Amino acid sequence: MNAKNAPRLSSCGLLLSLLLTGCATSEGLTTHNSVLSPDSLQAQKSLAGVHFSPAAWPQQAWWKNFNDPQLNQLIDQALASSPDLQIVNAQAAKANAAVVAAEAARMPTLDADGSVTRSRIARVDDPLLEGHRYSTLRSAYLSASYTLDLWGGQKAAWESALGAARASEVDKQGARLTLAANVTRAYINLNLNKELEKLAEENVKRTESISQLQQKYFANGLSTRYQYNQARATAKSAEQALTAARQATVDAGIKLSILLGKGPDAWRSLRQVQLSVPQNMTLPSDIPAELVGRRPDVVAARWRVESAEKNIAAVKTEFYPNINLVAEAGSRNLLGDAFFGAPSQFFNIGPTLSLPIFDGGKRRADLATSNADWDLAVAHYNSTVISALGNISDSIVSMKSLGEQTDQAQQANQLVHSAWDDVSKEYSAGLRPFLDVLSLQSQLIESDQQVAELKAQQLNQAVLLIEQLGGGFKA
Structure with missing residues (x-):
């Protein structure tokens, strides 16, 4: 060997040794979570005894099953002008632009x-x-x-951006479903408050009539001042309840107007309607097997897992020449x-x-961050699937219970109204004491309100179940 070349070869060997031993490495960095299979979740007992239908997944325009043209118009307005949807649309556009940028990075x-x-x-x-x-x-x-792109890092980065963009597109569908459900719930709440306001007005008329009759009895010496003042106090309390009911109606109307993307008075032209739970409501027979493809939030969460996985692949290539x-x-x-x-x-x-030889641990930190992002995405996906199936099961039980409670409350309400008719006639004829009237009057308004509120709860639970089943979305 030429002596002159020896130092040069020694230096090359040292450099090669440094390159081989000193390069940044991803060794020891990995993910920890695993993606949950919906079929592994036990729900047989919770769903036992429920009426299923193979074609019972909600349709996309599910609100039309309530057979109310006014509700259809409100949802159309909300979908056309809601700022919330505009925000989600802008986020999706931004995610799609990131896909274009990632694709451009692969080009000369x-x-x-x-x-x-x-x-x-x-x-x-x-x-x-x-x-x-x-x-x-x-x-x-x-x-x-x-x-x-020797190791496919740029391609993986593009696929990661594409997964995020697909998740954002699904978010748009989820936002539309949430908005339609929220508008329907606000509409149900507005009608409930209008009904409670009407009941409060009827109670004011009853209490005023009793107060006038009690005044006549007191003037003729047939009643005490205590009973007369008690009747007047009951009438004033009824007026206060009516004022509160009117304010609650205004509050409910303004909340609905906000969801529509309109001014606070948009609700005032709406007429009161009596909605009913769609008669054809059944449950799909393939829960939970198809739930993953039927709920926008589950689908979006799954795409984010895919995006995080591709991002890990892209970050790993930063360790290679x-x-x-x-x-x-x-x-x-x-x-x-x-x-x-x-x-x-x-x-x-x-x-x-x-x-890469030495970067102070930056690449390892980037990979650790990407692994953590994947674990977070998987945990969020698993949580969404578990919550989805659990909430559906809870809604099914609630729907059945509310149906039974409403039937029982309506039966009790009919009896209370019949008793009130009898007591009011006997009291007017002087055959009933005033305390009987006060007791039954309180029971009557409470029964009327309970029936109205249970019907509204039934409607809201139906909307919630439709939303939990994906509201017509299909991946």
């Missing part, structure tokens, strides 16, 4: 540049130490570069030379090799 780049520079050289910058010299530099060139091809060609000359003459032309081309 070509740039053109040209300039004319006039300069005056100072003596200290002049090789001839004369100074006071002028020159004009002209240049025009093309430059190109292309990064070889890569090659970037760079080329440049053009003309550069001083004024007076031929612009496209041979002496003015230039070009350069060559590959650039990059190999």
Whole structure:
């Protein structure tokens, strides 16, 4: 071996050793969670005894099953003008733009540049130490570069962005479902408060009538001042309850108007309606097997898991060497030379090799972050699936219970109204004491309110179940 070459070979060996032993590594970094299979969740007992239908998944325009043109119009308005939807649409557009950017990063780049520079050289910058010299530099060139995606990192980054964009598109459908459900619930609440206001008005009329009759009894010495004042106090309490009911109606109307994206008075032209739970409401027979593809939030969560997985693949390639091809060609000359003459032309081309050796742990931190993002996405997906099936089961039980409670409350309400008719007639004839009237009157208004509220709860539970079943969404 030539003695002169020995130090050079030794240096190369040392450099190679450093490259092989000192490179940044992803060893030891991994994810911890696992994606849950919906079929592994036990729900047989919770769903036992429920009427299923193979085609019972909600339709996309599910609100039309309530057979109320006014509700249909309100939801159409909300879907057309809600700021909440505008926010989600903008987020989806941003995610789609990120896909375009990730795709562009995989493509070669070509740039053109040209300039004319006039300069005056100072003596200290002049090789001839004369100074006071002028020159004009002209240049025009093309430059190109292309990064070889040797390990598929750029492709994985593009697939990650694509998964995030798909999740954002699904979020748009989820936002539409949530908005339609919220408008329907607000509409049900408005009608409930209008009904409670009407019941309060009827109670004011009853208490005022009793107060007037009690005043007549007191004037004729057939009743005490205590009973008369008690009747007047009951009438005033009924008036206060009516004032509160009217305020509750206004509050409910304003909340609905906000959801519509309209001014606070948008609700005032709405008429009161009596909605009923759709008679054809049954449950799909393939829960939970198809739930993953029927709920926007579950589908979006699954896409985010895919996006996080691709991002891990992209980050891992940062630990590997890569090659970037760079080329440049053009003309550069001083004024007076031929612009496209041979002496003015230039070009350069060559590959650039990059190999990570030491970065203070940045790449490992980036990979650890990506692994944690994947674990978070998986945990969120698992939680969404578990909650979805659990909430559906809870809604099924609640629907059945509310149906039974409503039937029982309506039966009790009919009996109370019948008893009130009898007591009010006997009291007017002087055959019943005033305390019987007060007791039954309180029971009557409470029974009327309970029936109205239970019907509204039934409607809200039906809307909630439709929403939990995906509201017509299908991946």
